[in-house]
Amino acid sequence: MEKKACSNSLAVKTSHVLPPDTNSFGTLFGGKLMAHIDDVAAISASRHARKPVVTASTDSVDFLAPVKEGHSICVEAFVTWTHHTSMEVFVKAVTEDLLTGERSVCTTAFLTFVAIDENGKPTPVPGVIPESEHEKKLHHLAADRAEQRKQRREQSKEFAHIFGTDYPWNRG
Template identity: 80%
Template structure:
């Protein structure tokens, strides 16, 4: 498979923040923004691999500024790194006060997707290469982020084994 530039996978979505999207503070629900992030990141991963994908992990989603009702939120995503069947996708969300034009980065996140074949099994993906300084910075540190994800996943599996499927109220508590 031929490597592709990071920019090949760029996906962008802009949404107007309306009252049903907001909480009692008049700001966008975090879960709603996370849904936008997962959607746009998945588009970037499919665009890169040209295969169906599943979300394997979401690293920290850092909410840096509120997204207010009446403003817009623009979510941008692109593949920064690949490994066999997986792709790391960087996501940046920018909120804009549509009346003043004031813009702020409101969220950043990294997500990992796995490409799957027609049987739902992991499928190989093309490599990716950075071109801009920003892409190079993200690509350069991707291996370390992947190692952190691997360790976090191991810990999550240990938690799952420790806590199991029972609920406290099932045990007479």
């Protein structure tokens, strides 16, 4: 399978932040921003794999700046690294005051997607070729992030086993 440049998977979406998208403080709901992030990252992963994808994980999403009603939100994503069937996608969200032109990065995140075949089973994906210095830096550190995700997933499985499906107050 031939490797692809990170830039081949670039996906960008800009949206106007309207009143129904905001909380009582007039800023974008965090969940709404996370939906934008997942959507654009999935497009990026599908573009890279040219196959359907499913979200496997979302690393911490830190809200660095508020996204205000009337501003825009621009979400950019590209594949930074791949494993056999999985892809790490870097996402950056930028908010812009459309009246002044002031822009700021409001969120960055890494998501992992798995490509699936027609039977819903994981299927191989091409590798990536980082070209810019930023892409090379992200690619170089990706294996460490993947190991951290693996450890976090094992801890999540342990919590799921410990707590099970019952509410704690229903246990004897």
